[in-house]
Amino acid sequence: MMVVATTPSGQSIQPVSTIDATVLLARRELRGLVRTPEAVVPGFVVPVVIFLIMLGMFEGFATSFGIENLAAFLLPTSVLLATAFGSSGQGIVEDIERGYFDKLLTTPLSRLALLLGPLAIEAVRMAAQSLLVLLVAMVAGASIATGITGAIAIVILGVLWGVAYSAIGFAVALKTGSGAATQGAAMLWIPLLYLAPAFAPRDSMSGWLATITALNPVTYIVEAMRATALDGWQADTIAYGLLAIAAVGAISLTLAFRALRGRVS
């Protein structure tokens, strides 16, 4: 039996490549974000506000701690805060709840694109949010030891971490389809960020605090960013940061792909 899908001109339709499908879904994701500004604005506003608050709060006694350029000192944690604001899979939860996820699955689109499209937009969003914080920090007088290249490197580190971490939310979203569970998974970043040596250098910590800090991947990313901002290019510190990102990313992306496969078969 010859039953084939055809275009109006009668040619048989070929399914879309993974890249094309990813682009189509990424565009759809972006369109959704643009149309729900209330979901997007906090990601831009909150990190900037927190940065300015901290700048104001610590200005007085920054020098007594040996910090010459407070704005540059605060940049790493502010960028990390900016990359904590993403969808973390909530878009997928919404699609599953509304039945749109199934609708997409009835097309021959590459299942991988369902994950890659939204993740690509996560990166774009996090980059925009980080760049805004960077801009504000520069205006506030941040002087980056490694110049503009270093500043961009800090943003890139932040975005890579942001996406690597956000994939955990996607994994939970795909596995459970539950908004509450996905939200919970995404919230884990709060202790991670606060258990990093945000303010005190690591050698001043002892006992259990030192151990936890050493096990926290964010620690190495903060240190890499801070070194780049204040001290200059330090290959080994940056290497540790990238390693931490790679380790977390490997785990989170594996979980996300597994969860995707579990849902679509």
Add this chain to the structure above:
Amino acid sequence: MTTIIKASGLRKTYPGGVEALAGIDLAVEEGEIFGFIGLNGAGKSTTIRILTTLMRATGGTATIAGLDVAREPDKVRQIIGVALQEAGLDAHATGRELLELQGRLHGLNRRDAVERATRLLDAVNLSDAADRRLAGYSGGMQRRLDLASALIHEPHVLFLDEPTTGLDPASRQQIWQEVRRLNRDEGRTIFLTSHYLEEIDRLANRVAVIDAGRIVAEGTPSELKSRLGREMASLSMAAEDRLAARQHLATIGGVESLVEITAGLMFRPLDGSRTLTEALAALDRAGIVVSAVTMAPPTLDDVFLHLTGRLPDEPSDDAAVAA
């Protein structure tokens, strides 16, 4: 007439151990409207999900136009259109945008996707609302758009799961008209599930009834109804009398397929009015008051009741779309 949808020994056991399908065999002919009815939890949704490649069976095979749903899912997806119980829509997109994206994902180029979207929006009377956000569509509009999205790639086979649930009568008529047109004028095969037996009766050429994971009956609506015998007797009585009435009627030979219905009891009188008279006399002697008696040709509801012991449920709240 060729068989376009074929299922053989389809089984599905969920990870927790629940056996949803215990061996389903189906054969749908090209160009027919096939009705699939069953209670919630009987295996309807599982069957549709497997046939539409959304889920894998744990045993058995299913093919559509000769293509195995498990081995060649992408090819199957190109020739089937699916509109599930939840009108699967993207709240932030406009109707046109959703249709165009669906078309693109099926492999249409931009121009074809745009052209077909415009044509389909016109066909389902949504041209005016095409550029409004889907979040603002009424239930009926959402269903029509869902139907359009299932047609964007001109599939040969259409799967419709509860297409008119929760719709007002006018919208329901519109959908019925569209379904008939798609079948009659465009030759599409339609696999339809519904809990509105009247809808199945009106639209379907053939019907299969699924209960507890198995097909318990198959045939044209007339065949199924005639298998129950020519007429069914319905007796209305007070709720508290029913148990006693059942016991009395059970002793009368000729009272068959006795079931409880909303108003009272229903059975098939083997000997027509003679059995009925006997039954009424027995109930009268027992002091049970029968407030109304009807003898009527069986409906699909009766068929269903006879096969499964219950009438189909309303779908659960989260599946019903607000009109």
